[in-house]
Amino acid sequence: MGKAMEKKESPGRKIVIVGPANAGKSILFNKFSRSYSIVSNYSQTTFTAVRKEADFAGGRYEIIDTPGIFSLNVLSDDERVTRDILLEENPELLIFCGDAVNLKQSLVLLSQVLELSIPTAFCLNKIDEAEKKGIEINTELLSSKIGMPVVKTAAIYGLGLRELENVCRTAKPVAPSIAYPAFVGETIKELEAVISGRMDMAKGILFLLLSDPESGRDIVESRYSSLENRPTARSLLDSVEKKFRVISRITLRKAILNSREGWANQTVSLVVKRDTVKSPTVFDFFAEISRHPVWGWPILFGILWIIFEGVGKIAGWMAGFLDSILFIPAAEWVASLIANPLLKDFLVGDFGILTMGIANAIGTVVPILLVFFLLLNLLEDIGYLPNLSILLNRLLMPLGLSGKAVLPMVLGFGCNTMATLTTRMLESRRERILATFLIALGFPCAVQLGIMLAIMATAPYSVLLIVISAVMVTQIISGLILNSFVPVDKKADFIIELPRFRLPNMRNVARKTYFRLEWFLSEAVPMFMVAAVAMFTLKVTGLLRMIENALSPVVTGFLSLPEKMTEVFILVLSRREVGAVFFKDMVDGAEVDYYQTVVGLVVITLFIPCASNTIVMFKELGARWAIAMNVGIIVIAVLVGGFVDFIIRMF
Amino acid sequence: MDHRKKHSKDELIELVYHLGEIHSQTIEALKEHKPPAGYEKDLDELQKEGVLILGGGKVELTEKGTGLAENIMRRHRLAEVLLTDVLGKAPDEIESAACEFEHILAPEIVDSICILLGHPKRCPHGLPIPEGDCCKKESDKLQSAVLPLSAVKTGIKVKVASINSTDETRMLKLMAMGMTPGTEVMLNQKIPALVVDIDGNLLALDKSIGEEINVWRPKGM
Numbered sequence: 007m008g009k010a011m012e013k014k015e016s017p018g019r020k021i022v023i024v025g026p027a028n029a030g031k032s033i034l035f036n037k038f039s040r041s042y043s044i045v046s047n048y049s050q051t052t053f054t055a056v057r058k059e060a061d062f063a064g065g066r067y068e069i070i071d072t073p074g075i076f077s078l079n080v081l082s083d084d085e086r087v088t089r090d091i092l093l094e095e096n097p098e099l100l101i102f103c104g105d106a107v108n109l110k111q112s113l114v115l116l117s118q119v120l121e122l123s124i125p126t127a128f129c130l131n132k133i134d135e136a137e138k139k140g141i142e143i144n145t146e147l148l149s150s151k152i153g154m155p156v157v158k159t160a161a162i163y164g165l166g167l168r169e170l171e172n173v174c175r176t177a178k179p180v181a182p183s184i185a186y187p188a189f190v191g192e193t194i195k196e197l198e199a200v201i202s203g204r205m206d207m208a209k210g211i212l213f214l215l216l217s218d219p220e221s222g223r224d225i226v227e228s229r230y231s232s233l234e235n236r237p238t239a240r241s242l243l244d245s246v247e248k249k250f251r252v253i254s255r256i257t258l259r260k261a262i263l264n265s266r267e268g269w270a271n272q273t274v275s276l277v278v279k280r281d282t283v284k285s286p287t288v289f290d291f292f293a294e295i296s297r298h299p300v301w302g303w304p305i306l307f308g309i310l311w312i313i314f315e316g317v318g319k320i321a322g323w324m325a326g327f328l329d330s331i332l333f334i335p336a337a338e339w340v341a342s343l344i345a346n347p348l349l350k351d352f353l354v355g356d357f358g359i360l361t362m363g364i365a366n367a368i369g370t371v372v373p374i375l376l377v378f379f380l381l382l383n384l385l386e387d388i389g390y391l392p393n394l395s396i397l398l399n400r401l402l403m404p405l406g407l408s409g410k411a412v413l414p415m416v417l418g419f420g421c422n423t424m425a426t427l428t429t430r431m432l433e434s435r436r437e438r439i440l441a442t443f444l445i446a447l448g449f450p451c452a453v454q455l456g457i458m459l460a461i462m463a464t465a466p467y468s469v470l471l472i473v474i475s476a477v478m479v480t481q482i483i484s485g486l487i488l489n490s491f492v493p494v495d496k497k498a499d500f501i502i503e504l505p506r507f508r509l510p511n512m513r514n515v516a517r518k519t520y521f522r523l524e525w526f527l528s529e530a531v532p533m534f535m536v537a538a539v540a541m542f543t544l545k546v547t548g549l550l551r552m553i554e555n556a557l558s559p560v561v562t563g564f565l566s567l568p569e570k571m572t573e574v575f576i577l578v579l580s581r582r583e584v585g586a587v588f589f590k591d592m593v594d595g596a597e598v599d600y601y602q603t604v605v606g607l608v609v610i611t612l613f614i615p616c617a618s619n620t621i622v623m624f625k626e627l628g629a630r631w632a633i634a635m636n637v638g639i640i641v642i643a644v645l646v647g648g649f650v651d652f653i654i655r656m657f
Numbered sequence: 658m659d660h661r662k663k664h665s666k667d668e669l670i671e672l673v674y675h676l677g678e679i680h681s682q683t684i685e686a687l688k689e690h691k692p693p694a695g696y697e698k699d700l701d702e703l704q705k706e707g708v709l710i711l712g713g714g715k716v717e718l719t720e721k722g723t724g725l726a727e728n729i730m731r732r733h734r735l736a737e738v739l740l741t742d743v744l745g746k747a748p749d750e751i752e753s754a755a756c757e758f759e760h761i762l763a764p765e766i767v768d769s770i771c772i773l774l775g776h777p778k779r780c781p782h783g784l785p786i787p788e789g790d791c792c793k794k795e796s797d798k799l800q801s802a803v804l805p806l807s808a809v810k811t812g813i814k815v816k817v818a819s820i821n822s823t824d825e826t827r828m829l830k831l832m833a834m835g836m837t838p839g840t841e842v843m844l845n846q847k848i849p850a851l852v853v854d855i856d857g858n859l860l861a862l863d864k865s866i867g868e869e870i871n872v873w874r875p876k877g878m
Binding site: 077079106107111114141260263264267294298392395397409445499500504 | 683684824829830831832833837845855859860863
């Protein structure tokens with residue numbers, strides 16, 4: 007296939023794990039590929055495909071974890087990722103990860119996936135949760151109804167995985183026995199006549215071509231992407247279009263969906279027995295009050311307070327402890343060994359590769375991240391975060407966003423780059439632009455946030471209040487302005503699935519924290535060291551002086567900050583947290599006063615996104631928006647900083 | 658004018674109206690759509706009556722004709738909704754019955770059906786239903802058998818009747834998430850957003866979306 011050649015994909019054999027949202031695909035992936043893809047108790051944790059080569063079911067395969075989907079008809083960008091993999095990468099085998107708690111929806115999707123005529127192994131995951139809820143599924147009967155083996159799994163505990171792997175060895179394409187209304191069948195026949203000889207397509211693709219013109223166009227164009235085939239693709243699409251101009255696509259879609267629903271309903275009614283008395287559990291009670299219009303707020307503020315205290319105090323204490331017993335004595339010991347002043351400065355000076363590169367990264371940042379991620383992962387595993395969307399939905403509407411945008415924003419506290427990628431789950435480009443901007447503007451990443459909390463925890467409470475209000479007011483005003491001039495392409499629809507609260511799985515939480523820390527260490531520590539070397543070079547060559555002089559009207563004049571702040575800003579550009587750590591050192595060393603602390607924190611929070619976030623912005627939104635946002639953000643940060651400086655000095 | 662004659666003219670007007678909807682108001686397109694027998698004569702008569710204009714291979718409705726056609730289409734498409742949503746027939750089973758319906762419904766009954774169904778905006782084939790007086794006034798003299806989900810109290814089980822949205826994507830998405838006609842749902846919470854329990858799964862949606870979901874009125878409401 008032309009496309010495959012162009013993409014230079016490895017010709018390897020592929021297994022794709024596919025299924026509805028929050029069914030546990032990532033856990034299966036982790037177990038089968040012996041690697042780690044982030045797992046949470048909410049939908050759409052995986053927003054891009056995760057790939058890993060592994061030995062599986064007697065062969066060497068590339069195993070692909072995909073974002074959860076409701077149907078192959080694409081609604082948002084992350085669903086597009088999954089559909090494209092299924093249709094364009096010729097997987098040899100699909101592992102369909104069904105959700106035992108929600109069998110009907112799983113079956114509706116299964117029927118659509120089976121119609122692609124790809125060998126499929128079917129597992130019914132979360133069987134443990136279903137049993138707890140009193141849902142009993144007769145898998146033998148289900149297996150005979152759909153004509154393929156059904157493997158019960160509880161992937162989180164590793165149950166049923168060996169059997170699933172065995173089933174994968176013998177998986178075959180299966181055609182679901184769905185009775186479509188006569189006119190759907192006739193239309194399909196007509197379509198087959200139109201395209202006969204020009205394309206070889208499974209029934210599922212024909213359905214898509216019929217009912218979803220946008221998807222149909224994508225599919226045909228990608229299959230005929232090479233230049234000489236383009237006219238064929240165009241004429242094909244034109245004839246399909248002509249043929250079906252009169253028939254409403256909605257009719258077809260509804261009829262097809264209704265038939266699948268009917269089939270799923272009938273199957274479910276045969277194989278599922280459920281305890282009719284389902285009393286709400288204590289978890290349901292907590293879930294309800296956490297999104298209550300009144301009680302939801304104190305709970306939210308309580309959680310924020312715990313994070314603030316935890317990160318500020320506990321992590322601060324851990325960092326101080328590590329410093330006093332390990333890093334400071336070590337630095338002094340190294341310094342005492344070296345006579346050459348330049349080398350001494352290079353290793354343990356202000357921008358020393360050991361002091362700033364390693365001691366800061368590990369000594370200051372790791373404790374902060376440890377506490378922060380433990381708490382965040384705990385909330386994720388319980389299923390708390392999506393409830394925030396409900397609480398905040400109304401408040402986000404004036405900004406042109408729906409409650410759905412809360413998830414990427416909360417993840418923005420983890421890492422802005424990741425959060426920008428997560429905005430893929432939003433349906434319109436407009437929402438993505440707005441959310442990306444707000445994330446880049448005022449959301450510190452986890453490490454930066456942690457460091458700033460640590461700074462604020464030792465300062466008077468008024469610092470916290472002023473910084474938060476300044477950042478929030480800036481966010482709201484710039485959000486309103488941006489919202490008024492980004493063209494409306496589609497109203498933001500707020501429809502999300504809510505996970506049930508569950509007892510956190512501590513192993514999952516610990517594992518996730520470990521992997522997030524490991525990711526930081528491997529990714530950020532080298533950056534800290536590079537930044538240290540770069541700054542050292544700037545300083546030794548005198549370039550730093552020149553930059554400081556050039557920027558001093560803004561930094562020392564307009565913002566009333568010490569000259570050294572320029573160094574912080576340069577560091578923030580490369581990586582937000584490196585700058586924040588350096589600023590913390592300045593605060594700890596009493597190099598800034600109260601006003602300067604406030605202004606410094608405000609500017610760092612609002613300041614330009616780090617290099618990797620900017621790269622992602624370029625990729626996801628295009629150069630025009632990425633450049634405009636970066637320039638806009640610098641201007642906003644400096645102006646707001648100056649304004650805050652002016653205001654607080656009046657009191 | 659005998660009864661049969663009136664039927665075939667009505668059908669012709671409907672057809673010309675439909676050609677307008679798909680932007681191909683030509684005689685050629687008319688022929689492709691299998692017009693009723695003897696349509697040439699009917700066309701001439703309708704032109705004399707001031708219902709439509711012929712010329713240059715084109716056929717278009719006049720203002721008077723459009724009014725007439727909207728009336729007929731409204732009756733026809735409301736009948737279709739009634740047959741599919743209430744009686745549960747498949748869209749391809751109902752064509753002939755709907756054709757019969759459109760001729761026998763008195764205007765007041767048409768409005769009553771419209772109110773009963775909650776002023777639907779589209780027929781089962783996805784084509785728009787022209788508005789009647791009742792839709793403009795949103796009058797509810799006759800208590801409707803359906804009501805929007807957003808108007809139901811929390812904790813009461815109700816059955817979804819239809820999704821009455823002009824936004825195709827939204828409709829598909831709701832259906833894909835399990836909000837399909839016939840499904841039993843229960844509201845858990847209404848403020849600040851609706852939380853709906855569908856078969857033990859929770860869906861959160863904005864109130865404005867809940868207004869587009871019609872459910873059968875529960876007893877005692």
